[in-house]
Amino acid sequence: MKQSTQSVSRLLHKRRMRISDTVQSVPPSGIRRFFDLANELEDVISLGVGEPDFVTPWHIRESCIHALEQGHTSYTSNQGLPELREEIADTFRRDHSLHYDPNEEILITTGVSEGIDLAMRAILNRGDEVIVPEPCYVSYVPTVIFAGGVPVTVATGIENDFKVTAERIEDAVTEKTRAIMINYPNNPTGATMGKKDLEEIADVAIEHDLIVISDEIYDKLTYDGKHTCFSSLNGMIANTVVFNGFSKSHAMTGLRVGYALGSSDLIGAMTKIHQYTMLCAPITSQMAAIDALRNGRVEMERMVREYDRRRHLIISGFNKIGLDCFWGKGAFYAFPSIAGTGMTADEFAERLMLEKQVAVVPGNVFGDAGTGFLRCSYAASRDDIKEALARIGEFVESIAGIA
Amino acid sequence: MDLAQNILEIIENDPKIDISEIAALTGSSDEEIRDCVCQLEGDGTIRKYKTIIDWDKVDNGFVYAIIEIKVSLERETGYNVVADRISKFPEVRSVRLISGDHDISLTIRGKSMKQVAFFVAEKIATLPQVQSTATHFVLKTYKEDGVILHETEHTERLPIVA
Numbered sequence: 001m002k003q004s005t006q007s008v009s010r011l012l013h014k015r016r017m018r019i020s021d022t023v024q025s026v027p028p029s030g031i032r033r034f035f036d037l038a039n040e041l042e043d044v045i046s047l048g049v050g051e052p053d054f055v056t057p058w059h060i061r062e063s064c065i066h067a068l069e070q071g072h073t074s075y076t077s078n079q080g081l082p083e084l085r086e087e088i089a090d091t092f093r094r095d096h097s098l099h100y101d102p103n104e105e106i107l108i109t110t111g112v113s114e115g116i117d118l119a120m121r122a123i124l125n126r127g128d129e130v131i132v133p134e135p136c137y138v139s140y141v142p143t144v145i146f147a148g149g150v151p152v153t154v155a156t157g158i159e160n161d162f163k164v165t166a167e168r169i170e171d172a173v174t175e176k177t178r179a180i181m182i183n184y185p186n187n188p189t190g191a192t193m194g195k196k197d198l199e200e201i202a203d204v205a206i207e208h209d210l211i212v213i214s215d216e217i218y219d220k221l222t223y224d225g226k227h228t229c230f231s232s233l234n235g236m237i238a239n240t241v242v243f244n245g246f247s248k249s250h251a252m253t254g255l256r257v258g259y260a261l262g263s264s265d266l267i268g269a270m271t272k273i274h275q276y277t278m279l280c281a282p283i284t285s286q287m288a289a290i291d292a293l294r295n296g297r298v299e300m301e302r303m304v305r306e307y308d309r310r311r312h313l314i315i316s317g318f319n320k321i322g323l324d325c326f327w328g329k330g331a332f333y334a335f336p337s338i339a340g341t342g343m344t345a346d347e348f349a350e351r352l353m354l355e356k357q358v359a360v361v362p363g364n365v366f367g368d369a370g371t372g373f374l375r376c377s378y379a380a381s382r383d384d385i386k387e388a389l390a391r392i393g394e395f396v397e398s399i400a401g402i403a
Numbered sequence: 404m405d406l407a408q409n410i411l412e413i414i415e416n417d418p419k420i421d422i423s424e425i426a427a428l429t430g431s432s433d434e435e436i437r438d439c440v441c442q443l444e445g446d447g448t449i450r451k452y453k454t455i456i457d458w459d460k461v462d463n464g465f466v467y468a469i470i471e472i473k474v475s476l477e478r479e480t481g482y483n484v485v486a487d488r489i490s491k492f493p494e495v496r497s498v499r500l501i502s503g504d505h506d507i508s509l510t511i512r513g514k515s516m517k518q519v520a521f522f523v524a525e526k527i528a529t530l531p532q533v534q535s536t537a538t539h540f541v542l543k544t545y546k547e548d549g550v551i552l553h554e555t556e557h558t559e560r561l562p563i564v565a
């Protein structure tokens with residue numbers, strides 16, 4: 001027994017030395033610790049999940065089954081099924097008056113996650129900088145680093161409803177800046193940016209000749225106002241890579257399918273990496289995605305209406321408890337401030353989990369600008385949201401009593 | 404979304420929900436919700452608050468049958484006259500005009516197959532406009548009014564993921 005422990009640790013030691021400096025330089029996701037904590041407890045209500053609580057609509061699941069029955073289990077073309085690319089082109093023509101050539105300007109990826117990785121690897125030379133507004137989705141900064149780039153984070157704040165401003169970006173631009181990463185509707189804040197707001201960012205991008213990497217995976221989950229696709233802004237179609245997918249809008253996270261839209265040089269370069277490293281996205285999921293685009297509107301809208309109700313429930317709930325929460329207009333996250341409690345978000349989240357069995361994610365996990373906030377997903381049932389709010393209310397009262 | 408439509412969708416799925424919760428879900432005041440519900444009840448948009456019961460779970464539950472009817476119409480009596488007459492029986496749970504081989508479809512509820520069969524024979528088949536009836540007893544209900552009664556689906560998400 002002893003023998004084997006020793007050899008395992010020796011092995012681990014060796015392995016640590018075998019890992020590249022780049023990978024070692026990236027800390028593990030801050031979410032991990034809470035994940036382990038949540039797993040040890042029972043009766044945990046989770047507002048920690050960044051995926052829909054709905055199961056994929058039945059008609060989409062049924063089309064997966066049908067595809068399997070028909071024996072569609074092979075590779076597809078590297079770019080993805082032509083019918084799917086055409087369906088996507090039609091959708092963007094209809095919804096945004098944008099014309100993307102399905103043969104050269106659309107790539108089907110294994111989720112938006114893969115697409116962003118491809119884009120970074122396609123455009124960055126070692127040491128090139130990418131401006132990343134924070135708080136943001138946990139994968140952006142590591143993805144830039146893995147691609148040999150340097151993430152330059154800029155803060156967004158509550159004073160501006162977590163919209164990134166042109167000034168902040170302008171201040172961060174250097175000789176080495178190649179791209180700006182943006183994500184509206186935003187994970188983790190729920191913030192959205194209107195057309196006017198985005199135009200200011202586009203101006204900066206054009207002035208400094210920067211590529212905009214726009215992760216619009218939550219675009220359908222816009223509850224107030226209308227989503228503007230970044231590439232629809234004047235002069236941006238050639239300089240934007242738009243990412244979208246089916247994980248959030250059609251509750252298809254586990255099916256792993258998304259897409260990237262951009263000019264043919266960018267999409268071509270991304271396709272080159274994709275063809276050698278991924279080959280293609282899973283065919284079953286691509287066929288499901290076709291069905292989602294052709295027949296999925298009604299179910300999607302039903303889910304969006306329900307998210308909007310929960311948004312009202314949770315945000316007004318936090319404000320009643322005394323945790324100020326701004327009215328995010330998109331995605332499915334509430335981002336209340338806990339500054340008034342005198343605790344750090346880490347402390348708050350950890351004690352809330354241990355004392356009240358409610359899982360939320362501390363905002364600083366998404367970058368320093370998230371310090372003092374919690375990310376609470378409302379992709380949870382109304383009953384869970386009500387119970388979680390009740391428990392958080394009790395918790396806040398209990399700590400106020402002590403202070 | 405239109406407030407009335409939003410409210411209807413909420414209470415169709417949960418008629419027991421209270422006013423203040425609907426207010427929270429829609430970002431409205433209690434008064435606004437009360438007024439709107441009042442109006443929807445008043446103008447007959449909301450007909451009734453109903454419960455879906457799986458009677459198979461109850462000893463001594465009910466027997467259901469679907470009855471299809473062919474009707475012969477006389478000049479002065481249309482389908483409405485026959486349908487109205489049939490609708491008056493409390494045993495009859497639903498009455499629909501349908502396309503196809505038959506004209507009217509009923510759902511009948513009774514305490515036993517015998518009772519349902521006699522009811523159809525005595526009360527429905529004997530109506531002057533009814534030409535013929537076909538009775539189909541319900542053996543098992545899998546889904547009722549959009550609600551699956553024998554749910555088998557079970558999915559689990561990890562409690563925390565990015």
Ligand SMILES: Cc1ncc(COP(=O)(O)O)c(C=O)c1O
Pocket residue numbers: 050110111112113114137183186187215217245246247253256257258565
């Ligand atoms: C902003 C953002 N982008 C991308 C993803 C991942 O998307 P996909 O499932 O398509 O890889 C997520 C998932 O949480 C996300 O929040």
